[in-house]
Amino acid sequence: MSMRKAKRHTAILGGTFDPPHFGHIRPLQDVLKHWPLQDCWLLPNHIPPHKPGTHASTSARLEMIDALCHQFPAFSLCDIELRRDEPSYTVNTLKQLKELYPDRVFYFVMGMDSFLSLDKWFQWQQLFDLCHLVLCARPGYQLANEHPMAKLLSQRQHTGADLPAEDSGKMLITDISEQDISSTDIRTALASGRDIRQFVPESVARVIEAQGLYR
Ligand SMILES: Nc1ncnc2c1ncn2[C@@H]1O[C@H](COP(=O)(O)OP(=O)(O)OP(=O)(O)O)[C@@H](O)[C@H]1O
Numbered sequence: 726m727s728m729r730k731a732k733r734h735t736a737i738l739g740g741t742f743d744p745p746h747f748g749h750i751r752p753l754q755d756v757l758k759h760w761p762l763q764d765c766w767l768l769p770n771h772i773p774p775h776k777p778g779t780h781a782s783t784s785a786r787l788e789m790i791d792a793l794c795h796q797f798p799a800f801s802l803c804d805i806e807l808r809r810d811e812p813s814y815t816v817n818t819l820k821q822l823k824e825l826y827p828d829r830v831f832y833f834v835m836g837m838d839s840f841l842s843l844d845k846w847f848q849w850q851q852l853f854d855l856c857h858l859v860l861c862a863r864p865g866y867q868l869a870n871e872h873p874m875a876k877l878l879s880q881r882q883h884t885g886a887d888l889p890a891e892d893s894g895k896m897l898i899t900d901i902s903e904q905d906i907s908s909t910d911i912r913t914a915l916a917s918g919r920d921i922r923q924f925v926p927e928s929v930a931r932v933i934e935a936q937g938l939y940r
């Protein structure tokens with residue numbers, strides 16, 4: 726009899742989360758409703774590879790994610806990038822995670838804005854040996870037919886209703902409720918004293934308020 730352990734299917738949303746908002750949470754909830762994934766990890770980066778820096782400190786962003794995970798038990802924190810003092814390249818993170826968790830199949834979730842520039846990521850083609858990608862629509866970002874990533878999507882798109890049989894290399898898309906929300910807009914609203922409660926969950930709003938972030 727085979728003693729192989731069952732695989733755990735784990736979604737990961739990587740982000741700067743500066744701050745986290747409903748544009749992160751709601752698409753993820755839709756993904757979890759659609760696909761039978763067993764875990765959903767939020768992966769805050771420490772040094773974002775393609776951003777000039779962060780506005781809130783790593784510890785403040787961590788506190789917001791922690792608070793969010795308490796409010797939404799379907800999500801848990803993956804703090805692996807916070808312990809590497811170097812740009813948080815996703816391919817390095819996934820290599821580390823595959824070593825730590827050989828029985829997991831990873832589904833790296835990203836919005837369309839990230840996907841449109843995926844070919845600028847460090848060693849991005851290796852991602853397809855390490856995980857599947859889950860693509861979420863995002864208002865303002867369209868994949869034109871002639872865009873170089875459109876070809877990649879048509880080659881790799883998973884069409885079945887069940888999860889792929891493979892452990893990596895497929896692209897999954899599902900309908901999500903599109904959220905016209907960004908961390909940038911929230912920071913701008915806070916800096917001009919506007920209310921942000923419709924964009925972030927209560928738990929996150931409380932940390933922002935208590936720490937006086939983004940004023
Ligand atoms: N409204 C949204 N809809 C779909 N995906 C989103 C949305 N907001 C963020 N994402 C995705 O979540 C991941 C992390 O995003 P990030 O933390 O950089 O938020 P952001 O709102 O894009 O931040 P900023 O405005 O500071 O650039 C990325 O893959 C991004 O595409």
Ligand SMILES: O=C(O)c1ccc[n+]([C@@H]2O[C@H](COP(=O)([O-])O)[C@@H](O)[C@H]2O)c1
Pocket residue numbers: 738739740741742768770773774775776813814815816839845846847
């Ligand atoms: O690996 C890379 O080169 C790379 C380049 C840009 C972004 N990423 C990752 O993509 C996720 C979303 O990034 P961002 O900048 O939109 O918050 C986050 O986990 C980043 O660390 C990764």
